[in-house]
Amino acid sequence: xxxxxxxxxxxxxxxxxxxxxxxxxxxxxxxxxxxxxxxxxxxxxxxxxxxxxxxxxxxxxxxxxxxxxxxxxxxxxxxxxxxxxxxxxxxxxxxxxxxxxxxxxxxxxxxxxxxxxxxxxxxxxxxxxxxxxxxxxxxxxxxxxxxxxxxxxxxxxxxxxxxxxxxxxxxxxxxxxxxxxxxxxxxxxxxxxxxxxxxxxxxxxxxxxxxxxxxxxxxxxxxxxxxxxxxxxxxxxxxxxxxxxxxxxxxxxxxxxxxxxxxxxxxxxxxxxxxxxxxxxxxxxxxxxxxxxxxxxxxxxxxxxxxxxxxxxxxxxxxxxxxxxxxxxxxxxxxxxxxxxxxxxxxxxxxxxxxxxxxxxxxxxxxxxxxxxxxxxxxxxxxxxxxxxxxxxxxxxxxxxxxxxxxxxxxxxxxxxxxxxxxxxxxxxxxxxxxxxxxxxxxxxxxxxxxxxxxxxxxxxxxxxxxxxxxxxxxxxxxxxxxxxxxxxxxxxxxxxxxxxxxxxxxxxxxxxxxxxxxxxxxxxxxxxxxxxxxxxxxxxxxxxxxxxxxxxxxxxxxxxxxxxxxxxxxxxxxxxxxxxxxxxxxxxxxxxxxxxxxxxxxxxxxxxxxxxxxxxxxxxxxxxxxxxxxxxxxxxxxxxxxxxxxxxxxxxxxxxxxxxxxxxxxxxxxxxxxx
Numbered sequence: 001x002x003x004x005x006x007x008x009x010x011x012x013x014x015x016x017x018x019x020x021x022x023x024x025x026x027x028x029x030x031x032x033x034x035x036x037x038x039x040x041x042x043x044x045x046x047x048x049x050x051x052x053x054x055x056x057x058x059x060x061x062x063x064x065x066x067x068x069x070x071x072x073x074x075x076x077x078x079x080x081x082x083x084x085x086x087x088x089x090x091x092x093x094x095x096x097x098x099x100x101x102x103x104x105x106x107x108x109x110x111x112x113x114x115x116x117x118x119x120x121x122x123x124x125x126x127x128x129x130x131x132x133x134x135x136x137x138x139x140x141x142x143x144x145x146x147x148x149x150x151x152x153x154x155x156x157x158x159x160x161x162x163x164x165x166x167x168x169x170x171x172x173x174x175x176x177x178x179x180x181x182x183x184x185x186x187x188x189x190x191x192x193x194x195x196x197x198x199x200x201x202x203x204x205x206x207x208x209x210x211x212x213x214x215x216x217x218x219x220x221x222x223x224x225x226x227x228x229x230x231x232x233x234x235x236x237x238x239x240x241x242x243x244x245x246x247x248x249x250x251x252x253x254x255x256x257x258x259x260x261x262x263x264x265x266x267x268x269x270x271x272x273x274x275x276x277x278x279x280x281x282x283x284x285x286x287x288x289x290x291x292x293x294x295x296x297x298x299x300x301x302x303x304x305x306x307x308x309x310x311x312x313x314x315x316x317x318x319x320x321x322x323x324x325x326x327x328x329x330x331x332x333x334x335x336x337x338x339x340x341x342x343x344x345x346x347x348x349x350x351x352x353x354x355x356x357x358x359x360x361x362x363x364x365x366x367x368x369x370x371x372x373x374x375x376x377x378x379x380x381x382x383x384x385x386x387x388x389x390x391x392x393x394x395x396x397x398x399x400x401x402x403x404x405x406x407x408x409x410x411x412x413x414x415x416x417x418x419x420x421x422x423x424x425x426x427x428x429x430x431x432x433x434x435x436x437x438x439x440x441x442x443x444x445x446x447x448x449x450x451x452x453x454x455x456x457x458x459x460x461x462x463x464x465x466x467x468x469x470x471x472x473x474x475x476x477x478x479x480x481x482x483x484x485x486x487x488x489x490x491x492x493x494x495x496x497x498x499x500x501x502x503x504x505x506x507x508x509x510x511x512x513x514x515x516x517x518x519x520x521x522x523x524x525x526x527x528x529x530x531x532x533x534x535x536x537x538x539x540x541x542x543x544x545x546x547x548x549x550x551x552x553x554x555x556x557x558x559x560x561x562x563x564x565x566x567x568x569x570x571x572x573x574x575x576x577x578x579x580x581x582x583x584x585x586x587x588x589x590x591x592x593x594x595x596x597x598x599x600x601x602x603x604x605x606x607x608x609x610x611x612x613x614x615x616x617x618x619x620x621x622x623x624x625x626x627x628x629x630x631x632x633x634x635x636x637x638x639x640x641x642x643x644x645x646x647x648x649x650x651x652x653x654x655x656x657x658x659x660x661x662x663x664x665x666x667x668x669x670x671x672x673x674x675x676x
Contacts, residue, residue: 030371030381030434030446031126032484032497032527034059036118038150043582043592043620045156045632045667047164047184049107050645054578054596056120057497057527057543059136062571063645064657066188066195066224067108068252070646073136074122074499074523076549076572077646078104085457088125088133091140092216094260094277098302098327099131099389100361100458107138109220109256109281111199113166114180116143122527123480123499124452126432127367127383128308130323134452134478134503135523142201142216143168145178151672158634158665160194161187171672177204188225189660192248195224211265211272218258226250228288229648229655236644242658250288256281269311276305292339292349302327302361315373323365329458330358333416344411352404354416356396359458363389369432382433389455390425393462401467417464419471424461426475428453443487452478456507456517466513474517478503494530499523502552511557520552521569537585544577551605561605568602571648573613575599588624593617604649611647614659632667636660 026033034056046052050063060072070077071087078086085102088095091110097103112118121137129137143149151171156164164184170177181200188194198221205214228247235241260277282299304325311318332355339349369383398406401417408414432450439445456473464471484497506519525547532540549572555563568574578596600613619635637643640662648655 030379030436031448031482032122032495034120034122034529036120038116041115041117042150043622045634046113047162047186047665049112051636052112052118053120054594055541055543055580057529058122058525058545058547058576059120060573060576060598061107062657063659064105065190065193065226065228065250066186066252067197067222068105068224068226069107070104071107071136072572073120073138074501074525074547075135076569078135079571079648084459085132085454086134086136088129088131088137089140090137091218091258092142092260092262092275093139094258094275094306095130095132095325096256096258097279097281098300098325098329098361099363099455100359100391101300101302101327101329102132102457103283105252105254108222108254110140111142111180111182111201111218111220112140113182114142114168114199114201115140117141122497123482123501124430124432124450124478126381126434126450127369127385127430128319128321129452130365130385130387131363131389131428131453131455131475134454134476135501142203142218143178143180144203144214145176145205146174149173149175149178152669154667154669156632156665156667159663160189161185162665164667173673176206177202179203188227189663190227190243190658191245193225193227193245195222197222197224208263209265211263213261213263215261216259218256220254220256222252222254224252224254226252226286226288227657229657231653231655233654235654236647236656236658237642239642242642242656247286247288247293249293250286252283252285254281254283254285271310271312273308273310274305275307276303278303287333290349291341291345292335292337292351294333294335294354297332297334298330300327300329304363316371318368318370320368321366323363323367325361325363327361328358329361331459331463332356333463347410348413348415350403350409350414353397354404355418355463357418357462358394358396359462360392361389361458363387377438379436380434381436382431384429384431386427386429387453388425388427390423391458391461392423393419393458394421395419395462400469401465413467415465417466417468419462419464419469422470424456426455428455428475428477442489443485445483445485447483448480449482450480452480460507460515464515468512468514471515472517473507473515474505476503476505476507476517492530492532495528497527499525499527504552508555508563509557510555518553519563521549522552523547523549525574537583539582540579541582542577542579544575546575547572548574563605567605567607570602570605570607571646573599573601575613590622592620594620601647603647603654609649609654611644614641614643616641616643628671628673630669630671632669634665634667636663636665638662 050061053061062070119139125133125137153167166182168180179202183198202217227245279302306323308321365387367385371381373379399420401413430451434448436446454476480501482499486495501523505517508519527545529543549569580594582592584590597615621633623631643659644656645659646657
């Protein structure tokens with residue numbers, strides 16, 4: 001990635017840090033990477049991460065109840081067995097959770113509303129990224145003290161009794177510390193739903209031993225009343241059903257805390273970057289879509305550090321590093337009363353404790369990533385990562401699939417099965433290689449080959465069902481080939497990427513309902529993004545992707561869904577896209593209109609049932625009332641379209657998470673620096 005390129009070229013004006021844990025021009029990154037910068041974050045002012053990530057090509061964050069979500073990055077929406085851990089989420093380059101303790105709602109624990117920028121890599125990353133960097137990497141970069149800080153205080157109110165307060169202090173520039181906070185209270189657009197959420201991030205910087213050190217603290221708290229699926233074909237179109245909540249007692253409470261430091265220092269022959277961290281989280285929620293509606297409590301405490309030594313010459317840069325991590329997690333699941341329904345359901349889902357276990361984990365990784373310039377136009381890069389992860393599982397109640405008092409369930413045993421104490425370990429090797437060629441000072445062609453991996457998650461190994469006593473799983477691997485072209489010229493920029501990925505050893509439920517490895521899938525498509533400064537007042541941005549995600553194995557289960565090679569994976573729209581037109585006739589007035597679309601997709605593995613897709617239009621106005629004071633108005637879903645945020649087919653029926661109708665939000669914001 002060419003140090004030989006001139007640093008003062010006009011195309012080198014967009015800075016990203018994800019690919020090498022240090023700032024570098026995007027033009028020098030041999031692969032795809034999307035940057036959602038501070039100006040875009042300020043314009044969108046998202047309440048849910050779904051609203052923001054629709055601006056990235058090939059990315060779909062499905063909006064669930066309240067702050068819940070599911071992610072698709074060069075992938076279908078991953079759900080069911082094996083769905084967790086397909087994406088690596090980072091905060092300032094540090095994994096948000098331990099490698100084996102994922103949650104599909106992981107972005108709840110990240111302060112994206114407070115971020116200074118967010119970077120997205122589609123597909124597996126380079127050697128700096130470890131387990132879970134399978135389909136994509138999301139790095140949320142939090143604000144730092146200094147001139148780039150944007151102090152402000154804002155109050156927002158809107159539909160469904162929504163109220164939100166945001167603030168960043170101190171107001172003076174060049175302070176050595178910075179604190180940002182957001183608190184939101186949403187009444188919910190469905191019956192007995194809503195949430196109360198707070199997030200805070202604090203940073204303090206010092207000079208230390210000829211280097212710089214920044215301490216960061218992040219904390220989040222969510223208390224949510226959840227709403228489940230509604231049932232029946234096209235139920236989301238019914239104005240009464242789409243506001244109803246069949247699970248009024250459902251809830252999700254999430255708390256997380258992270259403390260970390262970033263120490264950087266330049267030596268005569270190399271640069272050092274060390275990031276130690278401590279993390280903790282607790283989650284309590286009801287499995288409201290499961291018969292008996294058991295309540296799960298889970299949490300983790302973890303610590304570790306990531307490190308990088310970078311050696312640079314005129315035409316080469318090599319980074320070597322060592323990462324280590326320790327964690328302990330626990331899971332409990334309790335059901336207050338017997339399940340209702342047919343005799344089998346009542347008998348196999350008894351009241352009492354279902355799971356109570358603890359897992360210690362230890363992991364470490366060695367990696368090397370090197371970039372070499374061959375002349376002024378051609379550059380090569382390559383790397384390799386070796387990672388080891390071990391689990392020590394301890395069951396804190398009776399093993400087997402009995403009731404918690406040891407008595408047997410009828411119909412062949414209880415649904416919930418608890419394996420005996422055991423240890424598991426996984427070793428993975430992931431290489432990557434890339435080449436980039438500068439066609440001109442502002443146009444780059446690149447190609448890359450890489451591998452991503454995901455060690456089995458603890459819930460897949462130890463939270464078993466149907467009498468399974470051992471879950472003998474392998475790590476998932478995905479091999480990726482990608483080529484792309486990007487250009488950044490005065491007034492406009494564009495990028496196109498073509499990719500092919502093959503994933504193997506995916507986790508799924510077999511004919512016995514056991515968690516097993518051996519699933520395979522293929523993923524291929526094209527992604528486009530463009531920005532055009534039409535005039536001083538008008539600019540346009542667009543993104544689009546066409547992709548197919550198909551099964552690469554056949555299995556007739558005899559129970560549940562059947563899988564057939566070549567058929568589309570469920571919840572995998574082939575088309576995603578959006579266009580945003582902005583108009584700023586003066587410095588104090590700005591307008592924006594966004595159109596987004598999600599194509600039709602199958603909602604079952606056998607491709608018998610479909611959701612037709614939808615398109616939505618949103619509108620935004622910003623007005624500078626007085627110096628430092630702004631009024632922002634957002635109107636979502638202008639046409640009040642009846643849509644489903646997610647559609648599915650299960651238990652013999654259509655089921656939907658209905659989307660929000662027309663909503664308006666108004667925010668008053670004060671910025672002492674006058675920035676927006």
